[in-house]
Amino acid sequence: MYRYRVLLFIVLFAGINVNAQWKKYHFSAPKMGSPFNIILVSDDSLKAADLAKASFALVDSLNLLFSDYDSTSELSRLNAHAGKGPQTVSPALWHILVDSKKAWQKSNGAFDITVGPLSRLWRKARKEKKFPASNMVSAKKKLVGFQHIIMDPVQKTITLPIAGMQLDLGGIAKGYAAQKVIELLHSKGVTQALADAGGDMEMSKAPEGSAGWLVGVNVPETTEELLPAKLVLQNMAVATSGDAYQFIEHNGKKYSHIVDPRTGYGISSQRNVTVIASNGSDADWLATACSILPITEAKKLVIKMRGALLITVLKNGRIRYYSTKGFASYWKQ
Numbered sequence: 088m089y090r091y092r093v094l095l096f097i098v099l100f101a102g103i104n105v106n107a108q109w110k111k112y113h114f115s116a117p118k119m120g121s122p123f124n125i126i127l128v129s130d131d132s133l134k135a136a137d138l139a140k141a142s143f144a145l146v147d148s149l150n151l152l153f154s155d156y157d158s159t160s161e162l163s164r165l166n167a168h169a170g171k172g173p174q175t176v177s178p179a180l181w182h183i184l185v186d187s188k189k190a191w192q193k194s195n196g197a198f199d200i201t202v203g204p205l206s207r208l209w210r211k212a213r214k215e216k217k218f219p220a221s222n223m224v225s226a227k228k229k230l231v232g233f234q235h236i237i238m239d240p241v242q243k244t245i246t247l248p249i250a251g252m253q254l255d256l257g258g259i260a261k262g263y264a265a266q267k268v269i270e271l272l273h274s275k276g277v278t279q280a281l282a283d284a285g286g287d288m289e290m291s292k293a294p295e296g297s298a299g300w301l302v303g304v305n306v307p308e309t310t311e312e313l314l315p316a317k318l319v320l321q322n323m324a325v326a327t328s329g330d331a332y333q334f335i336e337h338n339g340k341k342y343s344h345i346v347d348p349r350t351g352y353g354i355s356s357q358r359n360v361t362v363i364a365s366n367g368s369d370a371d372w373l374a375t376a377c378s379i380l381p382i383t384e385a386k387k388l389v390i391k392m393r394g395a396l397l398i399t400v401l402k403n404g405r406i407r408y409y410s411t412k413g414f415a416s417y418w419k420q
Contacts, residue, residue: 109128109130110128110132111126111294112129112132112135112139113125114142118146118264119260119284120156120285121285121286123146125143125268125282125283126283127272127277127280127281128280129277138272142268142282149260149264153256153260155203155206155255155256161180162256165180166254169247169249169252170249173237173242173244173245173246174246174247175244176243176244176245181245183263183368184200186259186372187256187372188233188238190372190373190376193391193392194376196348196349197347197380198258198375198376198379199232199233199348200233200254201230201231201252201253201254201255202346204230204253205227205351206257206346208224209335209342209344213344216335218335218342224351225351227351228348230249230253231348235248235252258371259371261284261367262284262287262368262371264367265284265289265324266282266367268282269367278292279291279295281300286326287324287371287374288302288370290321290323292322299320300319300320301419302317302320303318304318304359304361304399306406314399314406316418316419317419318363318418319418323364323365324363324369326362328377328378341355341357342354342355343355343378345378347379354379357401359400361399362374362377362389362394363394363395363414363417364389364394369392370394373394377389382398386409386411395416397410397411
């Protein structure tokens with residue numbers, strides 16, 4: 088379910104003033120399959136470096152729990168236990184699975200972490216440039232459906248009752264990690280910070296002298312070209328979804344790497360989705376769900392979640408914009 092992520096860009100230093108005692112420090116490291124950026128304001132460079140180190144260590148610990156690429160991760164062990172009865176899970180994995188269940192319910196199944204068998208099928212198809220046969224898609228689809236998961240809130244156990252079931256947290260894990268980094272920094276007294284998990288961002292209070300963190304949104308179907316306006320955000324999260332790189336073509340039609348768990352196929356509507364929400368987890372999964380849902384339903388879902396949504400579509404060389412009413416208030420004036 089991993090989306091192409093690097094579609095939001097921090098506009099570093101632009102329009103931001105920090106007084107002489109407090110400086111803005113930027114740290115970056117490859118984490119969770121993409122660059123992970125942390126920007127924080129501190130009066131001590133050594134303290135800032137120590138906080139960044141602790142933050143990256145936290146991200147590493149979460150990746151060891153949530154990755155479906157690492158065969159030694161807790162998620163991979165849970166997937167390997169499918170069809171073999173209950174499995175006790177860590178508090179962090181339990182928490183993100185609870186969040187994932189809520190996302191599945193609120194999105195009417197558009198967001199479903201049990202999509203793992205289909206994700207892997209389409210991942211292989213893109214790599215081999217070979218469109219999967221319909222019977223293969225149907226076979227994998229039988230393994231998908233959050234309703235099959237048995238969650239015991241007392242024992243904190245998860246049961247994947249069907250052998251071959253595989254969970255994929257790619258549509259929520261990075262936003263969750265960004266959220267946890269901001270929570271960690273806040274617990275250490277840092278109130279002005281931004282965590283960018285490869286395009287899934289959460290930020291706290293903006294640096295002194297600025298209206299907010301400036302974030303650029305890319306033009307549909309591009310990776311570097313930005314829309315003219317910038318977003319100004321603080322104390323919230325933002326995530327985006329698109330298919331600038333990851334897709335497969337078949338009979339003249341593009342199928343995105345974002346798989347609709349209800350059909351078994353990659354979505355074929357090319358759009359960029361940007362979601363602003365109260366926390367990283369919600370922004371992350373909403374961006375995936377809103378890539379799958381019809382635009383009208385996507386707007387209703389984000390409004391219900393008290394967020395804001397922008398969908399951009401490139402058609403006949405022109406950009407078409409679809410947004411919720413409140414999104415315009417976040418553009419830089």
